[in-house]
Amino acid sequence: MNHDPTETLEADYVIAGGGSAGCVAARRLVDAGHSVILLEAGGDDRSAAVYVPAGSARLVGDPQYDWKYEVEPDPSRNGRVDTWPSGKVLGGGGSINGMLYLRGNPADYDRWVQQGARGWSFPEVLPYFLRAERNENGASKFHSDKGPLGVANLRVSHPFNRLFVDACVAAGIPRNDDFNGATQEGVGYYQATQWGGLRCSAARGYLRPISGHAKLKLMKRAFVSRIRVRNGVAEAVEFSHYGVAKLARARREVLLAAGTIGSPKILMLSGIGPRAELERHGIACVNDLPGVGRNLHEHPGIILSYDVNMRTMNVDAHSRWRFALRALQFALLRRGPGTSPISHVGAFFRTRPELPAFDAQLHFQPMGYEVTPDKVLLARANRVSLAVNVTQPGTRGSIKLRSPHPQDAPLIEHSLVGAEADIRTLIDGARAMRKIFSSPALRDHVQKEYLPGEGVSTDEQWEAYVRAGAFAMYHPIGTCRMGDLADPSSVVDPELRVKNIRQLRVIDAAVMPSLPSCNTNGPTIMVAERASALVLGAPLA
Structure with missing residues (x-):
């Protein structure tokens, strides 16, 4: 590629990254009358593979839609090498994810404030969740029906969903009909980012x-190489468009929205990051920020699955005539398995009754999956599955440069179950679920435990299962964390401005100081909504 720009573009704002956050910011800035250049490295999202909800499991691992970042060998899991998905398509992760809409626990955001993110307490961020949401259940204290983001109830049902919810309630987990309402704890049905x-x-x-x-000006297949900084000011973004070098100048600000993996990589390629890391690759350091790429969080989870005596949705998918029938149902009515998100029933529960608050999340689906290091595949047996994950994990990882070449993927280092407390939570959560599946409400419908299998019973056996089978829930955050300016580990201030650089903000999940106790697409959209208001100088009251 010729590195001298052949064309220079200019706009009020240049947004590097067309994922969830970039799309939100582009809309809000254009609505306010500003010109925007939106650069997305992936392709177009307008395809049945993206818009038909049931296809989400197939998107992960498909190089047309997924960057498929390989993670370094994990010492906490016997050197296992994972592949982490990242949306290689307009809409980013929100175009390939499982579509669950969650906000997290109010305490999550109060924790952000304690970590230096002033102005991000739950009462202060709730208006931005509301601004985003168009909930089909209508408006209320906790919901809006006016926003751009469609949030809908499931349009698919299965008898095992109700059986499982009833069994959880019988086991002492309270029923919750709205995880985004007055309280998050309990068991109930997820809502999804769907419409129609x-x-x-x-x-x-x-x-x-x-x-x-x-x-x-939306430019797809626009691969950002670095941000051009002069005299402490972010002036422009260098990128290649179908292999041709170009430059996008920002009259007002550059907004970095390349995600938890991409945003720190671009900062470091631009000379913003840990000096030693940059100099190791021959990159001139323009801003020594040790926190860039650090503080990587991820939710560790494990899967349990059971063979059952009723037909499950994955078996329907392997039957040609049933698949054709379900496809017709979807085409005519937009209902049925074709609308299925990755999970149907959720729970936020305490793995031990003496805990002061819930510490685990549950994803249940009336279908069976085979989870590999880089793919999620439908099983062929009548099987139901559930994943248990830690809501507040104790381990931290990092994003580093592999080389000074923009096209090279970064180094991702993370010990997913490196904290003993997280292993304990996963074991206790799995045992609680096993107890529920052997309860009177379910045992007549269960034929056998497929994973981990009844041979796993002692603490040692459970720990071995966790270390062999734990997987990332695909919720990475935190690599450009916000905090107090005096905090040497923070990268952006509470208004998301990169420290010591003018006219540059990070506006995606990378800025989160710690994980919300839930899936992260909803919180990412909230961050971008608030970022847009801060950029425009019009924060919501």
């Missing part, structure tokens, strides 16, 4: 309505 039976990513909800706007 189709996926509603930020690309569909926010960007599609302004796709022809004169103020928006």
